[in-house]
Amino acid sequence: MSRFVLIPGAGGAAWYWHRVVAELESRGHEAVAVELPAADEKAGLPAYTDLVLDAIGDSGAGVAVVAQSMGGFTAPMVCARRPVDALMLVNAMVPLPGETAGAWWDATGSQEARAAAARAGGYPEEFDLATYFLEDVPPDLAATLMQHERPEAEVAFTQPCAIERWPDVRTCVLAGTDDRFFPYEFQRRIAKERLGVDAEPVPGGHLNALSHPRELAERLAACLDPVQGESGRSGTPGGGPRRAHR
Structure with a gap:
């Protein structure tokens, strides 16, 4: 049995993960989604990190930290302070040490990639x-999601990802094949450039924890297996990948 600690993206709603939590628990794992004070201008990444560390606690089980979208800025800060078995990024922003979320968009060319994918896919470029x-996302879940939505405080976009290097932990990058916000090929490029990792395809769009929870849970569980999660590596951005020995 492993313990999955799931970090939401901008807005900080733990509810986003509820279908994946149920799927992981049905497979015999522990799973907890962390509610973040996203609208609080006095909070931000350090506060998010502390809350995730509290959720991990002193668990004796193997721990996997899972981050979606902007949660990718919090996850490496957590793993730099607490040894875990795996770090899993789901349609996530991959920061460089000291980078801010506000600077990430231009640094990675994410908006240009999104616009190019929209033109190729024939849907509107305007967000x-x-x-x-x-x-x-099923309409009933989309309606409920809107009830949980809240704005992300500006402070979180101005605080650096406070790590000196990428944590020495096996890292799996899971990229939604139908993600329009962070297109699949864009995620593949960023994973390779910044982590030396081959992103793994998973079904669904940016919010695939709601649209494809079973498939995503299966892949998260497989990432803990050093054989099935073969593309997971640990490494230092800019320094090339290293296979984690765990």
Whole structure:
């Protein structure tokens, strides 16, 4: 049995993970999604990190930290302070040491990649929730999600990812094949450039924890297996990948 600690993206709603939590628990794992004070201008990444560390606690079970979207800025800060068995990024932002989320967009070319994918796919380039986040989410879940949505405080976009190097932990990058916000090929490029990792395809769009929870849970569980999770590596951005020995 392993303990999965799941970090949401911007907005900080733990509810986002509820279908994956149920799927992981049905497989005999522990799973906890962390609620983050995303709208609090006095909080931000250090506070998020402390809350995730509290959720990990003193668990004796193998621990996997899972981060979605902007949660990718918090996850490495957590893993730099607490040894874990695996770090799993799901449609996530991959930061460099000291980078801010506000600077990440231009540094990675994410908006240009999103626009190019929209032109190729024949859907609007201008961002809206229905097109880029909710296109494959069941309508009832999309309506409930809107009840949990809240704005991300500006402070979180200005604080650096406070790590000196990428944590020495096996890292799996899971990229939604239908993600319109962070297109699949864009995620593959960033994973390779910044982590030396081959991103693994998983079904669904940016919010695939709601649209494809079973498939995502299966892949998360497999990432803990050093054989099945073969593409997981640990490494230092800019320094090339190393296979984690665990």
